[in-house]
Amino acid sequence: MTMQTSSLAPAERAVRLLGGDLTERSLRQHLEGLSGVDAVGLEQRAAGLATRSIKTSSKAWALDRIIELIDLTTLEGADTPGKVRSLVAKALTPDASDPTTPRVAAVCVYGDMVPAAVEALGAAHGDPDDGLVSVAAVATAFPSGRASLAVKLADTRDAVAAGADEIDMVIDRGAFLAGDYGTVFEQIVAVKEACRRADGSYASLKVILETGELTTYDNVRRASWLAILAGGDFIKTSTGKVSPAATLPVTLLMLEVVRDWHRLTGEYVGVKPAGGIRASKDAVRYLVTVAETVGEQWLQPHLFRFGASSLLNDVLLQRQKLRTGHYSGPDYVTID
Amino acid sequence: MTRLTIPKTYKLYIGGKFPRSESGRSYEVRAADGGFLANASLASRKDARDAVVAARAAVAGWSGATAYNRGQVLYRVAEVLEGRRAQFVEELQASEGLSAADAARQVDAAIDTWVWYAGWADKFVQVAGAGNPVAGPFFNLSVPEPTGVVATVAPQGEASLLGLVRVVAPALVAGNAVVVVADEAHPLSAISLAEVLATSDLPGGVVNVLTGSPAEIAPWLASHADVNALDLTGAGALEWVDLEIAAADTLKRVTRPEPGVPAPSLDRILAFTETKTVWHTKSLL
Numbered sequence: 001m002t003m004q005t006s007s008l009a010p011a012e013r014a015v016r017l018l019g020g021d022l023t024e025r026s027l028r029q030h031l032e033g034l035s036g037v038d039a040v041g042l043e044q045r046a047a048g049l050a051t052r053s054i055k056t057s058s059k060a061w062a063l064d065r066i067i068e069l070i071d072l073t074t075l076e077g078a079d080t081p082g083k084v085r086s087l088v089a090k091a092l093t094p095d096a097s098d099p100t101t102p103r104v105a106a107v108c109v110y111g112d113m114v115p116a117a118v119e120a121l122g123a124a125h126g127d128p129d130d131g132l133v134s135v136a137a138v139a140t141a142f143p144s145g146r147a148s149l150a151v152k153l154a155d156t157r158d159a160v161a162a163g164a165d166e167i168d169m170v171i172d173r174g175a176f177l178a179g180d181y182g183t184v185f186e187q188i189v190a191v192k193e194a195c196r197r198a199d200g201s202y203a204s205l206k207v208i209l210e211t212g213e214l215t216t217y218d219n220v221r222r223a224s225w226l227a228i229l230a231g232g233d234f235i236k237t238s239t240g241k242v243s244p245a246a247t248l249p250v251t252l253l254m255l256e257v258v259r260d261w262h263r264l265t266g267e268y269v270g271v272k273p274a275g276g277i278r279a280s281k282d283a284v285r286y287l288v289t290v291a292e293t294v295g296e297q298w299l300q301p302h303l304f305r306f307g308a309s310s311l312l313n314d315v316l317l318q319r320q321k322l323r324t325g326h327y328s329g330p331d332y333v334t335i336d
Numbered sequence: 337m338t339r340l341t342i343p344k345t346y347k348l349y350i351g352g353k354f355p356r357s358e359s360g361r362s363y364e365v366r367a368a369d370g371g372f373l374a375n376a377s378l379a380s381r382k383d384a385r386d387a388v389v390a391a392r393a394a395v396a397g398w399s400g401a402t403a404y405n406r407g408q409v410l411y412r413v414a415e416v417l418e419g420r421r422a423q424f425v426e427e428l429q430a431s432e433g434l435s436a437a438d439a440a441r442q443v444d445a446a447i448d449t450w451v452w453y454a455g456w457a458d459k460f461v462q463v464a465g466a467g468n469p470v471a472g473p474f475f476n477l478s479v480p481e482p483t484g485v486v487a488t489v490a491p492q493g494e495a496s497l498l499g500l501v502r503v504v505a506p507a508l509v510a511g512n513a514v515v516v517v518a519d520e521a522h523p524l525s526a527i528s529l530a531e532v533l534a535t536s537d538l539p540g541g542v543v544n545v546l547t548g549s550p551a552e553i554a555p556w557l558a559s560h561a562d563v564n565a566l567d568l569t570g571a572g573a574l575e576w577v578d579l580e581i582a583a584a585d586t587l588k589r590v591t592r593p594e595p596g597v598p599a600p601s602l603d604r605i606l607a608f609t610e611t612k613t614v615w616h617t618k619s620l621l
Contacts, residue, residue, distance in 0.1 A: 320561075326582075327385055329392070329562025 014229040024182035037217035073108040081116040088120035105301035106134035111159035118163040128301035136166035143239035145170035156194040188230035207232035224257040234270035245275025274307025349530035351390030352540015368433020379548035387544035391513035394541030399511030407457030414450035480609035482511035484564035487557035491570040496522035506604035523547035558582040565589040
């Protein structure tokens, strides 16, 4: 399925929903007019979904699907081209002992490592729907987002020019918490514009809300709406640099916004929980939550991703257990 | 008003914590005269899996501790065990039907075993290691290094405390972490020993105690790819040849079953070590 949103001009959604005379005031009225989140109900629902038992053939299906939805990530100050190459090798062949293991959806690196990732992928660089691997780059002064708009846009353009298919941007949490929704909105719109390639198509834009810094569920809901209205193709929970990172209730809440948006407009917006998802069991719970909230059609790489690094190894160990019938160990997967 | 006694819940010992079995199962432990003694957790394969994960996490810290420090910690186990001597005597009397004197003898032997093996911690390398003569200007040294995670089936049916100590303590000396399946019929002293271990500076996960059926759990440990050695001392009544075959798939070191309670020996320490040989130039000139 191709993203319907990628052909949209930035801010077009907001204009359609809120009218042509889009002002900070109309945006604020819309966001503050959203109903409050029932925190207890949300957490109960998430806890209920986490109790589902997924076994045998369903588990095998889930494990493979989790791999296909992973953005294999390295976002360290110590990243080197060599480390990116080994990350790409792992993305292409996650488990050398089992060639039937699917490839991950994308590798996610810092902007300056995009050329190294593109070169290492070579002919395998492309759309995950075709069995290829995309390159995602974090941009806009990741992870803090504390830089001028000009710097953020230059950061984004560099990554897109270097061949990034997806841009993971961070919102200006300071402006959001100060109530300055207009600034956050305009920055997302500007970054989306900076995602435009020479041929007029857009790199997919994932908007990181950094929910761990937004403090309340109401803020998460508002930020989700804001990111969608401004033209985000994905809304992503966290950078992975702040604790708490992705949690099941927060992801459920963002999925509900995406569902509401789909009901309202028919458009598909993706969700990416990132950070803190290390065990297959946790990842399976996310799959259940997606299937039960927005439907199984969302369980594809253009609409749902896991931002993770160590999760892949745990999934591979589980796959090996299913295949061989005995427990495997960390000696049988790579050291990252 | 008469006071109700508070019966103890015997749980597993995994990663320094006392969880119930993941499966929620338990089984009745009978006294020597057939009467009800207690309920113990009936560990499942997933408990064994969790125990191996805990043991693996503990290997780096325990094997990285200095030999002297490991010796001190093992000696501390003997000290704490000595302080709870009466409890163990009582427990052994109830579960194994021993006389007070026989039970006391077994507890004393267990304490002495800890002390004996504690003493070896900073000495066995000198005895088992070697400086090898080589035809060149090199030092050539062979030293025993811990194998890693050792899965153990404790002696079954007699001397439940002493049998357990005689298989667990030697594996700890070199710096291994242990997952041990206790005596199925007499598991209570094993869990009480776990309480001693938990309060004597032994890092969590270095020893993990499972109670339940060795026939059920041992095959999972034998085939587990993250277990480095398999001690089948108490597995004589099991299909232990199959266990040895399963262990061979992942090149585990295997110690074969032996009847009764094994005597303390240096061989038991060395059974769970690997020899590392290093070459070093004698001079840079």
